[in-house]
Every structure is written in structure tokens, then in C-alpha cells.
Amino acid sequence: MKILKKTVFFLAAATALVSCDRAQSNVQTLYTSDCGVSWKLIKAGEAVPKGVGMCSYKVTIPDYPMQGESIFKSAFKNRVMAKIEVTYDYSITDAKLYIGEAKYLGKMNSDSDSEVNSSKAYETAENSVIDKRIKEVARNLLINEDIVEFNQNDFESDLLKEVNNLLKSKGVTLNFLSFVPIPEEQTRQAIDVVTAMKIYESKGLGDVGRAVSSARAGATKIDVNVPEPKTETEESK
Structure with missing residues (x-):
């Protein structure tokens, strides 16, 4: 009887060690057995073994479009300054490349619907990977742009193309973006x-x-101050 119990115990332990879950369709599931030195992409529906030891774990990366924004100041031609507001929609096309740029993403053995994998968790990654390239390209292009002649549609097309060329090696693609310059009042x-x-x-x-x-240009602003009438006091009577 004791031998049977021991056998059942070891079988249960072995089953627990090799037990697995399935990679979901709305995420890119990565698995590592060497603490993130190398990653294996697990296709949707395939089994993901639960890691044995601290260096074996999975990370889930969103496989759906996410949104981001960037606000900064930049100079147009002739050093005309303006506030820039950029909103964009992006997709992570290669999780292995992207996690190489932002190693802190996700969480060991996290679920795809976990809070750590929400779009908010990727704000820091957007700043370091995407926003940095948008600012870099935009500032280089704006130096030759006359703010009076500025064509928003043409500029957005050029910016999207050049930023995506830089992001290709980072495993991410911008689907579209909106670029809105807000000049100062005098401008x-x-x-x-x-x-x-x-x-x-x-x-x-x-x-x-x-x-x-x-x-x-010659018009002046005139402020008229009308003094309040003095009230009659007992002394003036």
C-alpha cells in the first residue's frame, strides 16, 4: 500500500512538472529556459510547458493594435517654435525583437488578461522605443518646413514612412499617426x-x-478705467 501511495505521489508530481497551458490567439507568447537569453515563440493553441526553475518562464505580448501619444516642442524653418501633439496606433509585429528592446515588458508566467499586460503597462516601452524615433525623425524633417506652408497630410505620410523604417528592426509598426503642430499665439x-x-x-x-x-498691426488696446463716485460722508455735509 505504501509503495502504491508513493507511486501515485511521484506520478502526480511528474504531471505537475510537465503540465502546461495553451498559447492564446490575442497575444504573442514567448518562452525561455535560460532567463531571457533566448526566446521561443509559441503559436496560438500550442502547449506552453510550465517552467522548472527560476530561469524557465513565459511572457505574453499583446497581439492587437494599441494606442500611444507623444507631446514635445520642435522648431520649424527659421527657428519658429511650436508645440507638437502626436497620436498613433501601433502593432507589435515581432515579439522577440520588441522584447529585446524593452526587456522589462510582461511578467514571468503572466496571463494574457493580467493587468501587467494591459496597454498601460506599455507606456514606458512606447516612450523608449516609439516616441524616441518619432521625435528624432520629426525634428529632422521640420527644420526644412515653413510653418506657413506646412501641409499636414504630406508631412504625416513622410513621417510615418521614415519612422517605420527605423522601427522595423525593433519589431513594431505604426499603423497610422496624427501630427498636429500648435504654434504660439504670435506665430x-x-x-x-x-x-x-x-x-x-x-x-x-x-x-x-x-x-x-x-x-x-498699428491698432492699440485701450483700457478705460471709470472711477467709482465717492459717497457723501457726514463730514462733507
Whole structure:
């Protein structure tokens, strides 16, 4: 009887050691047996053995589009400064490459729906992998861009192409992005004047446009302060 119990015990222990779960379809499941020195991608539906020892574990990486944003300042041509707001949608196309760039992603033996694998957990990775490339490329391109002549659609296409060329080796791709420059108030007024002048000149009213611009530039703001009437006191009576 004791021998039978021991046999059952060892069989149960062996089963526990080799027990496994299945890789899910909405994530890229990576498995390592050498503490992350090398990784094996487990296809959806395939078994993932539970690791034996500290250096054997799995990491799950989202296999669906995620969103990010980046806000920074940059200079256009002639050193015209503007605040830049970029929003983007991205996908991790190669989990093995991406985790090589952000080794802190995921968690040992985490579940795909765990909080550590939510899109919020990837904000730091976005900053170090994606935002860095967006800023780098955008600043290089904006140096030659006249803010008055700026074409948002054309610039977004060029930016998306060049950033994706850099991200290809990082295992991530931008699906689309929105690039919105927000110039300072003085710059906005200058852009309005230039745009208005183009409209006047297209109608053969260049002189009128210049007169209007001069009038606006010379206009002053007048603050009128009306003193409150003094109330009659007993002494003045």
C-alpha cells in the first residue's frame, strides 16, 4: 500500500512538472529556459510547458493594435517654435525583437488578461522605443518646413514612412499617426496675416490687404478705467 501511495505521489508530481497551458490567439507568447537569453515563440493553441526553475518562464505580448501619444516642442524653418501633439496606433509585429528592446515588458508566467499586460503597462516601452524615433525623425524633417506652408497630410505620410523604417528592426509598426503642430499665439497671428494676404493678392487686392494688415498691426488696446463716485460722508455735509 505504501509503495502504491508513493507511486501515485511521484506520478502526480511528474504531471505537475510537465503540465502546461495553451498559447492564446490575442497575444504573442514567448518562452525561455535560460532567463531571457533566448526566446521561443509559441503559436496560438500550442502547449506552453510550465517552467522548472527560476530561469524557465513565459511572457505574453499583446497581439492587437494599441494606442500611444507623444507631446514635445520642435522648431520649424527659421527657428519658429511650436508645440507638437502626436497620436498613433501601433502593432507589435515581432515579439522577440520588441522584447529585446524593452526587456522589462510582461511578467514571468503572466496571463494574457493580467493587468501587467494591459496597454498601460506599455507606456514606458512606447516612450523608449516609439516616441524616441518619432521625435528624432520629426525634428529632422521640420527644420526644412515653413510653418506657413506646412501641409499636414504630406508631412504625416513622410513621417510615418521614415519612422517605420527605423522601427522595423525593433519589431513594431505604426499603423497610422496624427501630427498636429500648435504654434504660439504670435506665430498664429503671423500665419493668419500671410494667409489673408494671399487671398487679397489672388483677388488683385494686394494694396487693400497691406492696408488692413498695417491697420491691425498699428491698432492699440485701450483700457478705460471709470472711477467709482465717492459717497457723501457726514463730514462733507
